[in-house]
Amino acid sequence: MNSELEIPKELVGMESRLEKLKFLMCTGSNDVRTIGIWGMGGLGKTTLARVVYDLMSHEFDGSSFLADVRERCDKEGSVISLQKQLLSDLLMLADNSIRNVYDGVNMIGSRLRHKKVLLLIDDVADVEQLRGLFGKRDWFGLGSMIIITTRDEHLLKLHRVEEVYKLEALNFDEAFRLFCLKAFDTYKPLEEYLELAKCFVKYASGLPLAVDVLVSFLFGRPVDQWRSTQERLKRDPENKILGILQISFDGLKEAEKNIFLDVACFYKWENRDYVSKILDSCGFDPIIGISVLIEKSLLTVRENDRLWMHDLLQEMGQQIVRRQSPDEPGRRSRLWEEADVSHVLSQNTVSE
Ligand SMILES: Nc1ncnc2c1ncn2[C@@H]1O[C@H](COP(=O)(O)OP(=O)(O)OP(=O)(O)O)[C@@H](O)[C@H]1O
Ligand SMILES: [Mg+2]
Known part of the structure; x- marks a missing residue:
C-alpha cells in the first residue's frame, strides 16, 4: 500500500472495510486475482474502490479505473469506449482501430498477457459488459488484480469471480459519526439535537447516500424543523430510504x-x-x-x-x-x- 497516501478524513469506517478487502486480496490463487465488491446502490462501493485504487495502483505495471460501466454502456450501447480507455490506460495506446466489441476483446486479450495490472471495473450490471473488458484471467499477466463493483452478486458468480466482498452498511456508531461530521462539523452534536440526530441515523439504515441527502436537507435548520421532519418519517416507516430522499424533494421550491x-x-x-x-x-x-x-x-x-x-x-x-x-x-x-x-x-x- 502507498503509505504516503491517507484515507480521506471525511470517510468513516473505511479502515475496517479496507482490512477485510485486503484479506480477500491475499487469498485465492496468486496468478491473477479477481474480487467483487457487492452491495446495494449508495452503499459506498465506488468510494471504497477508489480508495483501494489510489492506495495500490503504484504496486502494478499499469492501472485503469473504468468508472460508471453500467451507465456508459446504457448510453453508448456497447463497451467499446471502455475497451479503448482500458487499452489507453494500460498500454498508452490511443488506438482507434477498434470497430466493434470483438476487436476490443482480441486486442485486450492478446496485448496484456505479460503485464501486471490493476483493473477496476466499477458498477457492472451485465455479464456481457464484463466479458468485453475482462473475458478470461489469462488476458492479464501474473500478479494482476481485477476488482469489480456491482449491485448484482449473481453476475460475479456467473463470471467465476473468485472472492466476493459483501460490503456492509455503516453500523450505528459509524453512521452517527458521519451524520454529526456533516451536520455539525464535529463528532458531537449540540445537546438539543442529540436525540433527533440519533433518530435520523436510525432511519438512514447505515446507507451513506441517505445520510448525505438527509443532512443536506437538515443542515442549518432550526430544531423544530428537525422535529417535524422526524414526524414525517415516522408516518412512513415502510420505505425509509425513499422517504428520506423524498423529504429533500418536498422541501424544494x-x-x-x-x-x-x-x-x-x-x-x-x-x-x-x-x-x-x-x-x-x-x-x-x-x-x-x-x-x-x-x-x-x-x-x-x-x-x-x-x-x-x-x-x-x-x-x-x-x-x-x-x-x-x-x-x-x-x-x-x-x-x-x-x-x-x-x-x-x-x-x-x-x-x-
Ligand atoms: N465510508 C463512507 N464515509 C462517508 N461517506 C461515504 C462512505 N461511503 C460512501 N460515502 C458517500 O455515499 C455516497 C454513495 O457512495 P458510492 O457512490 O460509493 O455508492 P455505490 O455503492 O457505489 O453506489 P452505486 O451502486 O449507486 O454505484 C457518496 O456520496 C459517498 O461520498
Ligand atoms: Mg458506484
Missing part, C-alpha cells in the same frame, strides 16, 4: 422541483450549460435552481460539466412523475419512455 424532475427524466449526463439554456426557456431560473440542487446533494456536476444524479434519486424523480397518473401516461407532466410516448400518440390520450 416549485421551480427547483421542476428542474429536478426534468433532469431525472431527460437530462442526466447532459452538459450543464446546455440544460440551463433549455430550462431557462421554460422559465425555471436554472442558474440558481441547479446550484440549490447541488447544495442539497440532489445533483452533482461530473467531468466535462455534465449533470449527474444518483440512480436512487433518479428513480424517485421518475416515480413522482409516474404517480401523477399511474395508469394513463397522457396525464403525466413528462414522458421519457418510448412505450409511453407511443401509447399517448397512438391513443391520442394527452390531456392538459
Whole structure:
C-alpha cells in the first residue's frame, strides 16, 4: 500500500472495510486475482474502490479505473469506449482501430498477457459488459488484480469471480459519526439535537447516500424543523430510504422541483450549460435552481460539466412523475419512455 497516501478524513469506517478487502486480496490463487465488491446502490462501493485504487495502483505495471460501466454502456450501447480507455490506460495506446466489441476483446486479450495490472471495473450490471473488458484471467499477466463493483452478486458468480466482498452498511456508531461530521462539523452534536440526530441515523439504515441527502436537507435548520421532519418519517416507516430522499424533494421550491424532475427524466449526463439554456426557456431560473440542487446533494456536476444524479434519486424523480397518473401516461407532466410516448400518440390520450 502507498503509505504516503491517507484515507480521506471525511470517510468513516473505511479502515475496517479496507482490512477485510485486503484479506480477500491475499487469498485465492496468486496468478491473477479477481474480487467483487457487492452491495446495494449508495452503499459506498465506488468510494471504497477508489480508495483501494489510489492506495495500490503504484504496486502494478499499469492501472485503469473504468468508472460508471453500467451507465456508459446504457448510453453508448456497447463497451467499446471502455475497451479503448482500458487499452489507453494500460498500454498508452490511443488506438482507434477498434470497430466493434470483438476487436476490443482480441486486442485486450492478446496485448496484456505479460503485464501486471490493476483493473477496476466499477458498477457492472451485465455479464456481457464484463466479458468485453475482462473475458478470461489469462488476458492479464501474473500478479494482476481485477476488482469489480456491482449491485448484482449473481453476475460475479456467473463470471467465476473468485472472492466476493459483501460490503456492509455503516453500523450505528459509524453512521452517527458521519451524520454529526456533516451536520455539525464535529463528532458531537449540540445537546438539543442529540436525540433527533440519533433518530435520523436510525432511519438512514447505515446507507451513506441517505445520510448525505438527509443532512443536506437538515443542515442549518432550526430544531423544530428537525422535529417535524422526524414526524414525517415516522408516518412512513415502510420505505425509509425513499422517504428520506423524498423529504429533500418536498422541501424544494416549485421551480427547483421542476428542474429536478426534468433532469431525472431527460437530462442526466447532459452538459450543464446546455440544460440551463433549455430550462431557462421554460422559465425555471436554472442558474440558481441547479446550484440549490447541488447544495442539497440532489445533483452533482461530473467531468466535462455534465449533470449527474444518483440512480436512487433518479428513480424517485421518475416515480413522482409516474404517480401523477399511474395508469394513463397522457396525464403525466413528462414522458421519457418510448412505450409511453407511443401509447399517448397512438391513443391520442394527452390531456392538459
Ligand atoms: N465510508 C463512507 N464515509 C462517508 N461517506 C461515504 C462512505 N461511503 C460512501 N460515502 C458517500 O455515499 C455516497 C454513495 O457512495 P458510492 O457512490 O460509493 O455508492 P455505490 O455503492 O457505489 O453506489 P452505486 O451502486 O449507486 O454505484 C457518496 O456520496 C459517498 O461520498
Ligand atoms: Mg458506484
